Amino acid sequence: MDLTLGAQSGQADRIEELDRQIAVSEKAITTVMSVTATQAAQMDLSSDRAAELVARAVKPMSAELNQLRKLRNEAVEWQQQTEAAQQRAWDLQALAERARTQMPDMDPEGQAEVIDLIDLKVTIQSPVTVRRGRSACAVGAWFKGCNQYIPA
Structure with a gap:
């Protein structure tokens, strides 16, 4: 039973792509900081003014980098949850x-213990329809049409 093979592969590819984008973004920020600091030095700006200029230059890129990191963390968390769900399904x-193989031979107490171990919860999502009589079928309809008793 493999519920998540395709999802895990896609998620691993997504994480790899986000890692690549993060690396590119980090390099771009470093380059912009370096160029901006060089320009500030050439313009003979004070260190406070130069720091402000660098911060303003990288602010949008830093916001994008933070968003990429957030997406990556979410993807890793989702991948871990998917793997945990897969393991629970296997278990x-x-x-x-x-x-299935051992319960028929168990006593009622042992069966109850296994049911407790499974910790299965059932949620009824809609009313259960109650069958009244036989379900309609061609043979049953023929008997009814001929006013005949339907044999068991």
Whole structure:
């Protein structure tokens, strides 16, 4: 049972791409800082003015870098959650297989213990329809149409 193979592959590719974009963005910020500081020195600006000029020059790029880092962290977190969900699915499948083969031979207390281990919760999402009589089928319709008793 593999619920997430494609999603994990896509997520790993996404993380790799974000890592590449972060590296490019960091290099761009370093370059802009260097060029801006050089220009500030050539313009003979005070150190406070030069720092302000550099900060203003990299502010939009820093915001973009922070956004890329946030996206990467979210992608890594999602990937970890997906892997954990996959592991839980494998564990549940293994437990269900053991229960299928071993529960028929267990006493009721042992069966109850296994059910408690599964910790299965059921949520009813809509009313359950109650069947009244037999479901309609061609053979049943023929018997009804002929006013005949439907044999079991």
